[in-house]
Amino acid sequence: MSTNLTRRSVLQLGGLAGIAFAAGCSSGPPAGAATWAMWSSSAAEKKVWEDFGKYVEQQLGVKSVATLTPSSGYPTKLDLQLVSGTASLVTALNGTLIPTYAARGAHRPLDDLIAADPDFKLDDFYETSRKISGFNNKTYAIGFDVAPTVMYYNKDLLKKQGVPLPSRTEPMSWATFRDLAKQLTKPGEQYGFTCAPAIDDLVSWIYCAGGNVMSADASRSALGDPEAMEALQFVIDLFVKDKVTPPIKNLVTESSLSNFMQGNVAFMQNGPWQVVNARKAKFDWDIIPFPAGANGSTPRVSGSSFAIPSGVREGAELDLAWKLLKTLTSTGALDIYAKAGRNNPARLSAGSAFQPPPDNLGIVQDILAGKIAGGHAFDVTTNWNQVKQLLGQDLPRTFLGQVSVPEAINGLTPRLDVLMRQHLDTVRQATARKG
């Protein structure tokens, strides 16, 4: 059947389609809904956030609407939502980005809300989590997970080689670790150690040697200081000189977890957030404290938190945002998180929910509580992305043996110093804005 369409009828149809499209575009979360944004890259993670949603609805009696985005695209999506004023009431943030957002006024400080709420106890959060979640002496976020870097080891491989299992509580020295890694390496077949060829992993060795990426006042790069240089040279030697690590095939897809899961690597540096994935290993493994350098065993402590965007200003909306943030970081919610084995929760009162295996999982809480070894909150700047990019360009070349550590650091330092000065300017501007 053929139908003749007049120009008028075409325009009418077009108009109707436009209205329908506009209606579709304007459908957002229902008014008064508890909206929150989170990264989620697997079905298991999605299940945890669904359980969080049910918990929120049960606790607050309002609809929970979670915006889940794969972790790689999360920062960009969050940026666009913050800029366009469409961000959720509460947004998850990786700890390394909290100063970046806080200094630019993207999220609001929470101190007034905490002070006005006698029910909320900030003391129940690990000190390192609180440090990570703050900027310029203000609290900008509330943690939901926090954990130190630990050393995973393949128990089966060590037993097979007749190597005594390392102490569960006493960190071994770097020299012992290096000897052990060499002893356990059979080139092309079996390796002693694996880590990511990036600053995120190097920084734990630097902290253990008593160094840092930036000076104490963050005014200059400290990677050229003797402590940091010693740490960098130690790790690079493991790759280039001692060759106790699996050969790097491609910097983009290089994964320490993937190397470890092959079953032919004795030690892997990583955080307890990988426990959930390491549980799929077909061999027996456990975790021990990070090897101690001149400054002891003080590896980086990382964490993630929830924050409230600056666009959420006052009244009922801010009230709901604060209630939602409290609920998402409550012991009940973090118990759900920990029981799913995602990572160590940021609250002391929820710590016991993160259950073994591995057998020695308890050291995570002991390190955070200062009972054994130690930890060092991941120090970052307000332009950490730029610092990370710069280090990501030049440091991997040392792992490949293309440049020496002194050459790389000498080339990096002037540019890092510029970034440090920019960071201090940003802090000054943020302080002035606050005043």
Add this chain to the structure above:
Amino acid sequence: MAISTTDTAPVTTASAPAKQAPPPRWRSREALTAWLFILPSLIGFLIFTAGPVVAAGVISLLNWNLFSAPTWAGLHNFARLGPDPTFWSALGSTAYFTLVSVPLTILVSLALALLLNQGVKRIAIFRSLLLLPYATITVAVAFVWIWLYIPHDGLVNAVLGWFGINGPAWLISDTWAMPALILMSVWKSFGFGMVVFLAGLQAIPQQLYESARVDGTSPWKSFRHITLPMLSPALFFVIVTSVIGSFQVFDQALIMTNGGPGTRTTTLVMYIYRTGFENYDQGYAAAQSLVLFAFIILITAAQFMFQRKLVHYDN
């Protein structure tokens, strides 16, 4: 009908009715219909193409970190380009990529088009198969090529090994990372040029070749004096689009090398993306975008100037 009622107006008579002046061309029924059909595209162009270009021009004059209110920067963002080594390194890498990948892509495309034009049976099947890399999304292709390039177990080095060549660690080598990227890009994009060339070849009148054959012209001379001139419009089109595409290379470099090792494969668009969306420096990113835009315009304009001498249009 417009009839003047003033005293000075010429008087019309019943026996000689005034000839109705046709409406201006832009008001004619056909013109209005044409505008109606063009309108959706025009609106899309103004909002999504012209709008962002104008916005980039404005943003390039601001200091803007996305979250705080922007402040006036004047030409400061353009002045920052000079002493920025990463910008020049990215521009150099992009130029290297363009200078090598465009001629290679065109050579491969043309060679395959010439082969397919030799009366190959079931040409549609071959054409479709050869077009597949172009039609496949870059992300998927890039991941496959990462595995092909693995130093010891990858297919590329395995094949080189058959000839006694010890292949390099392609994607982490100072020397070979960019050639590896170019090789993948040529494989990914030759299909487009091939289809355009094939269409051009099939439009060349056969009698030209027959006359040449009667005159005893060699195949090489036929190619040089008939095929190339007749194919020059297609060749020009492919060169212009390939150069523009190469200057905008981004995704394969991001996925396969993340710009490394060092900044060996950091392209200009990758640097712009990082400046704007990872370093929250929108003004500087916009200034870089405008410089890239200017480069592309200049190069394209130069190509259009040359085409007057080199491109042969049959009509």
